[in-house]
Amino acid sequence: MNPTLPRRCARFVLPVRRAAVVLTAMLLVGCASTPANPDDPLEGFNRAMFAFNEGVDTAVLRPAARAYETVTPGLVRTGVGNVFGNLGDVWIGANNLLQGKVGDGMSDLMRFMVNSTIGLLGLLDVASEMGLQKNDEDFGQTLAVWGVGEGPYLVLPIFGPRTLRDAAAIPVDRFGDPVANIDHSRTRYTATGLRVVHGRARLLSVERTFEDSTLDKYTFMRDSYLQQRRYKVHDGEVPFEYDDYDFFDDGFDEQASLLPARTGVEVLVDSALAQLELNRAEGAAPGRTASNIYFTMGNER
């Protein structure tokens, strides 16, 4: 008897029913051979957490979101979304101010004042109609603007995808979150629960779209999250770089441009390289930028 590795894994899984989700997740780490991605050095751990979150989602969140979507009329859901959105605008404004974007910050505070009064305690988003556009900021983005690098990709239990930097920002964002600071505990739990279910319900239609078309849901989520995060940090002003694979240019690592944004460190390295004229000295191909070197170093580790 010489059981193969997958069979051995299966034997562990079968008899365990309690906490099966967690265990399967842990075993997956051992069974799956996961190739390295420079953005995701903790892929093994992350995949386990992802599987755990998927389990929680299937068991609790998705059914709750479906029920919520069935029970509430669209108008009510719009109102719920507006109220939570309005409560968030103060902290969004604070972060815009912390990032030095005074105009945006003032606009966010104006939004809060307009919607809390004319908008009937936030039920109606009058401010958007007035042309005060809703922004999307949090403390993780503020840290990024202050020059903190994003760190490795991380999937947290329950919270879901983050970068290390954004995970570190969670306590600060909770400090600035009016819902998390409600004194009356039952109200706080109810409001938090409603917000989570509402947020999940908004993803239902996206999920329907991508249900059977994704090749690997984990990879899809990771790459989407990282791209979207970088886009938000730069408020949409990300320099997009595309490569041409129709021509032969050797010594070029496509991982470098997998994600369009470049971190502050890379820009610094770039300028340092330019000063040293390293590029010219080596006679390197024009595609060889700091991001290449940066990621190549990550690969070799």
Place this chain on the structure above:
Amino acid sequence: MKYWMSILAALALTAVAPASLADEAAPDELIRVLSEQVLEIVRNDTRLQEGEVDSAIERIEAVVVPHFNFRRMTMLAVGRDWRQASQEQQRRLMDSFYGMLVRTYSNALTEYKDHTIDFRPLRMSPDDSTVRVQTAVRQPGAQAVSVDYMLERTEEGWKVFDIVVAGVSLVTNYRSAFAQEIRNGGIDGLIQALEARGGEGMRFPGHES
């Protein structure tokens, strides 16, 4: 003589101008016209309202496909391994990727019905060969989603080669998943995986013969 020359020149200019304008339509104008036509189909196609998507897809294809560089989109999604693929494989990659995209987004067609699109002012200089047209898609009761179109200048006018939805690039977002499939089963493995998700026999209608 000079007089006649200038009249001839003027005539030639007026004769040429409309045609070249049509070819060289500004990128944001192109996107505006395309999205208006697509929204018009989504809103008014009677068979689509009854849940039958095929005819609407055919009509949308006819509008959209000539203005996309789908070869480059597939190439960007596949990444470096594109060079290893034979011509036949490249063709099948385009077909199966196209099939998967159509299958994915045709489920959601009717959800775009009450969307409206705002255009942000275009920033480009006349000699740019790549340009980004930034739009915001609004739907009632939800936050606007930014949708950016990446276009490149070609001899046949501007062509879209990527769509970036809320910061997520349609083409590069597939790259690591594609690379994973190629590592496991080669180019043919990726083609099979795509065909399994898009239905076999789907063909990209815009192949250069």
